[in-house]
Amino acid sequence: MGRAVAIIGVGQTHHGRRMDVSYPDLVREAVLRVFEDTGLSPKDIDGVVSGTMPSMMEGIALTHFYFSEAMQAVGKPILKTETCGSTGVSIAHTAYYWVASGLADLVLAVGHEKMNEGNSQATMTTVVEPFYQRYFIAGAPGVFSMQSQMWTARYGIPEDKIRDAAAFISVTHHDSAFDNPYAHVKIKVTAEDVKTARVITYPIRLLDVCPNSDGVCAVIFASDKMAKKLGRKAAWVKGVGYRGEEYFFGDSDKVVWESAIQAARQAYDQAGIKNPRKELDVAEVYNPFTYQEMLFYECFGFCDFGTSPDLVLKGTFSRKGALPCDPSGGVLCTNPIGATGLIRVAEAAMQVTGKAGDHQVPGAKLALAHAMGGVDQFNGIMILGSKL
Amino acid sequence: MSKEYRTMKTEIHLPYELAYGATWTRFFEGLKEMKIFGTRCKKCERVLVPARSFCPRCFVDTDQWVEVKQEGTLVAWCYTNYRYFGMPTEPPFIGALIRLDGTDVNLLHLIGGFDLGDFANAVKIVKNGMKLKAVWSEDRKGHIMDIRYFKPL
Numbered sequence: 001m002g003r004a005v006a007i008i009g010v011g012q013t014h015h016g017r018r019m020d021v022s023y024p025d026l027v028r029e030a031v032l033r034v035f036e037d038t039g040l041s042p043k044d045i046d047g048v049v050s051g052t053m054p055s056m057m058e059g060i061a062l063t064h065f066y067f068s069e070a071m072q073a074v075g076k077p078i079l080k081t082e083t084c085g086s087t088g089v090s091i092a093h094t095a096y097y098w099v100a101s102g103l104a105d106l107v108l109a110v111g112h113e114k115m116n117e118g119n120s121q122a123t124m125t126t127v128v129e130p131f132y133q134r135y136f137i138a139g140a141p142g143v144f145s146m147q148s149q150m151w152t153a154r155y156g157i158p159e160d161k162i163r164d165a166a167a168f169i170s171v172t173h174h175d176s177a178f179d180n181p182y183a184h185v186k187i188k189v190t191a192e193d194v195k196t197a198r199v200i201t202y203p204i205r206l207l208d209v210c211p212n213s214d215g216v217c218a219v220i221f222a223s224d225k226m227a228k229k230l231g232r233k234a235a236w237v238k239g240v241g242y243r244g245e246e247y248f249f250g251d252s253d254k255v256v257w258e259s260a261i262q263a264a265r266q267a268y269d270q271a272g273i274k275n276p277r278k279e280l281d282v283a284e285v286y287n288p289f290t291y292q293e294m295l296f297y298e299c300f301g302f303c304d305f306g307t308s309p310d311l312v313l314k315g316t317f318s319r320k321g322a323l324p325c326d327p328s329g330g331v332l333c334t335n336p337i338g339a340t341g342l343i344r345v346a347e348a349a350m351q352v353t354g355k356a357g358d359h360q361v362p363g364a365k366l367a368l369a370h371a372m373g374g375v376d377q378f379n380g381i382m383i384l385g386s387k388l
Numbered sequence: 389m390s391k392e393y394r395t396m397k398t399e400i401h402l403p404y405e406l407a408y409g410a411t412w413t414r415f416f417e418g419l420k421e422m423k424i425f426g427t428r429c430k431k432c433e434r435v436l437v438p439a440r441s442f443c444p445r446c447f448v449d450t451d452q453w454v455e456v457k458q459e460g461t462l463v464a465w466c467y468t469n470y471r472y473f474g475m476p477t478e479p480p481f482i483g484a485l486i487r488l489d490g491t492d493v494n495l496l497h498l499i500g501g502f503d504l505g506d507f508a509n510a511v512k513i514v515k516n517g518m519k520l521k522a523v524w525s526e527d528r529k530g531h532i533m534d535i536r537y538f539k540p541l
Binding site: 119133137142 | 445497
């Protein structure tokens with residue numbers, strides 16, 4: 001695994017509809033906060049990694065050049081990592097590889113998106129080629145709904161049960177968002193509201209779906225030597241996993257979903273995790289859609305295939321359950337896509353260092369962060385622990 | 389965040405000319421003649437549709453052409469009734485994964501041929517595992533929409 005690497009600080013913007021600031025100023029808001037959190041200054045940083053969803057989201061290409069001052073990357077090596085929805089986790093992986101390689105001691109990772117400046121579904125549709133598939137995908141909701149439909153049909157999960165479980169997830173995450181100062185959507189919803197909300201792409205309804213958010217997340221990765229020298233509480237990278245599958249949506253099974261299963265397995269093997277539900281204390285699962293969150297629980301081995309709705313309804317994945325998932329309110333309440341995966345990593349780091357404030361899972365020592373990208377094509381995982 | 393600052397409205401229009409290459413050209417020429425072509429991988433023996441120039445798993449050329457059946461089975465579907473800028477297909481529509489008989493991957497297309505305006509009725513008709521058959525456009529251009537949709541049998 002190379003040298004030991006730690007996350008020593010995080011900074012997030014107040015996510016939401018942020019038409020009050022220009023895009024570079026929004027980036028700077030998160031970067032200032034990570035320097036404030038760590039007590040470091042830009043001159044300490046050896047290299048910068050940044051990323052976004054397709055640059056078309058905001059209509060400006062190569063945003064890592066646009067934000068070079070806001071990230072204080074001038075005069076330093078800079079990399080851009082772009083893997084659609086999993087961009088944030090890929091940025092974290094890139095920063096991790098850089099430090100683990102021994103070629104840098106301190107790397108700044110920045111994920112950003114300003115979705116309210118563009119048209120998110122029109123942008124996402126361009127991820128799909130126009131020869132065969134673009135006409136049928138219907139943006140992100142179409143893809144994920146088809147996958148959810150296939151999953152519930154395969155395991156014969158009754159419509160009433162899946163609706164109840166989806167509503168449970170939506171209600172609890174919306175409640176959790178009130179405990180996260182940086183979350184975007186802060187509304188009180190009831191199970192009845194979720195179940196009767198407008199259909200977007202059947203079976204998915206409005207309150208099963210994430211918002212369009214503007215937001216930036218910045219994280220500093222440090223070498224073992226540097227983390228010890230700085231003497232700060234650190235979240236240690238225990239394992240990373242990333243897997244892709246074929247481009248054509250119909251080429252691989254999206255229920256027993258190999259990229260998700262294998263990415264988790266790779267990270268668990270590195271971290272020495274045998275029973276994730278028992279050993280993990282908290283998970284920040286990428287959950288832009290309630291149904292998909294449940295499928296991830298199954299792919300990550302938190303429970304058997306077809307059983308997640310039962311466990312959700314028992315509270316297994318709630319804040320006080322056996323394995324709390326998305327105590328931040330998750331992607332369902334905040335989704336600035338290029339930042340979203342890195343927010344999962346930042347939240348996991350905050351949990352294992354005891355800095356998650358009102359949504360802290362008491363005593364959390366081992367956390368999973370995850371993001372998914374493309375037309376159900378890529379999955380990335382990072383496991384963080386409180387001990388080296 | 390109470391104060392509103394200025395915003396700029398801007399657009400980008402870019403023309404593209406995308407190359408089909410030999411394999412995809414032949415596939416789309418087939419659609420003009422109401423034929424659906426796949427290619428078989430000589431290593432894993434899977435029939436891939438639409439036709440590919442190489443097997444994505446075995447990484448070998450797939451030059452054995454197969455005209456596949458126009459009937460198949462519904463694997464997954466999603467009723468779409470929202471709209472976004474530049475949406476290429478007019479909602480409401482039902483996107484679907486269809487396993488054409490004798491093939492080894494799912495084809496992404498539409499199901500139709502019944503009233504899609506009535507959501508409750510449409511949902512009653514559509515069931516995973518149901519048999520479907522391609523319905524062709526009269527005016528075929530060598531485009532994926534030469535197949536209008538797959539209708540329930």
